[in-house]
Amino acid sequence: MTQAKAYLNMDLLRFSTAGSVDDGKSTLIGRLLYDSKSIFEDQFETIKKVSERRGEEEVNLALLTDGLKAEREQGITIDVAYRYFATPKRKFIIADTPGHVQYTRNMVTGASTASLAIVLVDARKGMLEQSRRHLFISSLLRIPHVVVCVNKMDLVDYQEDAFENIKQDFREFSAKLQLTDVHFIPISALKGDNVVKRSKHMDWYQGPTLMYLLENVHIAGDHNHIDCRFPVQCVIRPQTDEFHDYRGYAGRIAGGVFKPGDEIMVLPSGFTTTITAIDTFDGAVEEAFCPMSVTIRIDDDLDISRGDMLVRTNNIPKVGQDLDIMICWLSRKKLIPRGKYALKHTTKDVRCIIKEVKYKVNINTLHRMEDAKVIGLNDLARISIRTTQPLFYDTYRRNRVTGSVIIVDEATNETVAAGMII
Amino acid sequence: MTSYNLTHLRELEAEGIFVIREVAAQFERPVLMFSGGKDSIVMTHLARKAFYPSRIPFPLLHVDTGHNFPETIAFRDNMMERIGAKLIVASVQDSIDRGTAVEETGVNASRIRLQTTTLLEALEKHDFDAALGGARRDEEKARAKERFFSHRDEFGQWDPKNQRPELWNIFNGRKNMGEHFRVFPLSNWTEMDIWQYILHENLPIPSLYFAHKRVCVNRGGVILSKSAHLPEKEGEEAKECMVRFRTIGDMTSTGASLSEADTLEKIIDEVASTRITERGGRADDKRSETSMEDRKKEGYF
Incomplete structure (x- = not known):
């Protein structure tokens, strides 16, 4: 099969990596890019020159992930x-x-x-505070798959014990979290063991390489295909001779599978109607599922606009103005108790008031600090809010699209918090 | 049982359409920056898909350096007629004539930096509050951290240290008077994705992308097309070669590459095996290691 045809069978995996300079995270990414031949000659020449100038022995693959000038100066991401x-x-x-x-x-x-999240740990150091933090964030944000890469195995003589001990520690900790699919791989990003190529030094490890796992992990089930949710983005009305009476609702499926003929309910009005067609530029489709962008036409002439949601009549989301959410505070300006903010949820814009800070989470120990009411940059907390209008939502655990919100400072327009509905 | 899984191109397409619809919904006067290059052709195609059967509900803007390849201009005019879009042309020559931009001199003179002035003038003149651009994060390291919705202050500048966090698919386009947004629906696409998509969707592209015979000069490793706009350098020899362009910009700074790829399939095979980044042939990026980052802060695309 030529390159030109192979792409018709490819899908897309988004994954995150968290780690500091010392974990060898940049080296791992450099290794994935280099061994999968995603590095170009001119990029490689540049980092080779820089490595030589710095007097480093080998070409420093970590330099491939260098970003902005300010960061290069400080040597951090x-x-x-x-x-x-x-x-x-x-x-x-x-x-x-x-x-x-x-x-x-x-x-x-x-x-x-x-x-998918890759959590990196140094085989010599084992589980540190920051490993716990990475696992907790993966769990909180509901990343479906987690891969713990025990790195720098070359520095512990590729010993099985070192790997097994760390695995045991992680198992105990992750039992407290809501992680569903956790894998462990012993690697050396620097030497290339078990990243793309199978290691010659760890016969005791029978599992997949990191690349094999990335290529084969089952992702089709990661989206919600059960609860039909369609937040309306905008209304399509061509008003041309050819499409004189055309009226369609454009949006991206946030959950479930929609089909022509389905009986649906429009929120907030509560009217029920039937889907007559699901249109795309390339023609009408027989079914639409998450994360497709489509245009839905319905049987009745109803007043529907941006911020409304189409759902199946037999499976409607929660509707309410009083919500409990877990937030990560993103701004240097602290949360104002009883403060009023703008809130964005799917395609809906409302305002909200912070009713109460219930507790702050110690991100390293997972302890709830019920007396800690001051919420600042990087804090994770559970809060209660009330919105000016009802939201149509699911819990974040059930649906990452209809269960997430952002909170915006109305004075500066900055995004100050990310929220997950409980 | 049906597998509810999209191919990578369909997922990227769905994401791009979602972002373009958000722009139409969140802003009052958006514009789509059209250069005639492959990325802006794909972006325009996504915009058509986003609003079908309506026409694209905002105009397209071309910043014309006056040093464009004639093939690009012919393609542009033809395409606008075919899709029935409204095109606004902002000319760098006009900015020079007004005195707001000053032409560079010397053998490596280019109008790349001058485009920034013309673009900002056009955004201000038409009061555009969001400009859709075809930039991709894989193109250049300064772009790897660019947001889908990128906020610009009242001077059109980008502040990389003070970018709004972007979570899930919730885009925050709130702004104050005089500020605007640059929006990049193709952020997650790579050069290869673009070519695969062009093939898959059978999109017309300018002939410059296909291998053809052209009289060129080799200047410091960059193969440039001989033209009236390219200042001559002493002792330089012009030769006819078989070339194609991987990016289409200003005639004076867009390098060609030697190639025999005269079909989309051959281009895809070439991109798959080629070992030089597509901007490797752009003389404007060779000025310094951070030239893209510096230009972006000033308000470049």
């Missing part, structure tokens, strides 16, 4: 950087995030769109 590579099976999008506690907000951002 401060923002989420997105990287891309592909194999004949899959295209991959890496959300590369820094691991230090002061960058929790970046980790949360990277995790929000990921289907």
